[in-house]
Amino acid sequence: MNNKILNITNLSKSFGAFKVTDEISIDLKFNEIHALIGPNGAGKSTLIKQIVGTVKHDMGSIILDQEDITDLNDVERAKIGISRTFQVSSIIPKFTALENIVLSLLERSQKTFQLFKSLNSNSKLFSEAKEILLQIELEDRRKVIASELSHGERRKLEVGLALAMKPKVFLFDEPMAGLDETGTKMMINLFQRIKLNSPILLIEHDMDAVFALADRVSVIVYGKIVASGTVKEIKANPIVHDVYLGYEIT
């Protein structure tokens, strides 16, 4: 009946008297990238945390693929198909890049609670993980301990961890922050491909990337969505110009 895979209604969260997200309604349609932009401290990351369930909402509802997941906890939500990247890279520091990806494959392949079978005998897990590393162009770095990866490589690994889960939706929190030009290009290409399987809610400060990628853009300021539309509409919106005072929107 509808073409929305993720539907968020009136999601609110206050820390004390401070409303970080204020009755936010936002949705994701199949095959799209919906960008969420806004100034620092607007509540973007907090919104993601509420969608994944690590921050408890005060009010509102979250529907994923026709199912009300508002009362599920973070692990349950991850299991049924929400995967996210962290704004500040969060990886398993002493695992190699490859092992990080394998970890992310465990749950989907129902291996997490195999207690006595050797991990190394699960060659399928490792070959699948290698394929994912290929997609994020980290294959040649697969044996490197994650804590020794460069900042940019860690950003890619973050995305790889999300990819491995084959979720219903992706929530990416500034995946391109700190990437060089080739890195950003790679991400743009990758996102354009993966959105065909699972749509992406994309938080990003890099406006060029946003405008290149987004099918829709929403602007959040002080916890409220102040504008929403296509790239063209957003570029023409005077409110957005006010918010991004100083930033040339061309």
Next chain:
Amino acid sequence: MIKERFFNKWVFLLLLSIPAIGIIFNEPYYITLATKVIILGIAGVGLNLALGYGGLISFGHAAFFGIGGYVAAIMSYHALNEELLFEIPLAISGSSEMLIIWPLAIVISAFFSLLIGLLSLRTSGVYFIMITLAFAQMLYYFSISWPSYGGEDGLSMHMRNTLPFINTMNPLNFFLICLAWFFIAIFITSKLINSPYGMALQATKQNEERVKSVGIETFKVKLIVFVFSGAITGLAGSLYADLNRFVSPSMLNWHTSGEIMVFVILGGIARLYGPLLGASFFIILEQTLGLYTENWQFWLGLILILEIIFARSGIMGLFDKKNKL
């Protein structure tokens, strides 16, 4: 890893040589000492599973050690006086068969680990340390105030529990029995940590938030390791009771938890054979320095401090620089 394996072999050979020396010079005391090291090593292997690989700093493993010990002693006590252990709901009598006592010690300490784990694993950090300590101390005070089994004075066993065809009173036999258990404990530990589950476990130790975000129930991961950990330490407790033919509340005391933790830290956290090395070192210090001063633990403390400052990965780490998972 090659180096660590090589080193493990030497530790193992050294340990075997002690009872050999004991036999040659007719000094059974050495055999008993080596047996003690092995048993304490098993207790440490148990704790290492939770602490080393799971990052769960349990300060209450004396609870499981003591429970295992009391299971062995109480069963043998009832076997001797032929009183029933329970009449309701089932009539259960005592037994002096190790083949009955071991599984029972494992199951009961696993059950207590499950219970304590369910209640304490919701917390982490200092709170987890305090809660596990509190549970163990509860059991300690309970054992003191429970007169049926000796209360504060503890409970003696008139003889060691038995195995078919093997004279367990022979020190060498009992040493070999404990050694077999040690290897079983090592085998289970290495199976666990090298499985997909072991990967989830070691990842949880490093970054629980990340592990949850990929859909893994970290609570369940931690609970499972806590139960295995408690069960292994419990089994060690039952062997310890048989070694000494005596149990007392001191097995449940926080000192014991601390000592098991010292074995793990001394030997090297998350090293398979680390706890055995730690226990050996501990007993050697006790047997040598202990001859000269009652305050030998002062020197132990000093060594621990030096280790934590200079050699984080324990004695094992000095020999094997390779960073382990």
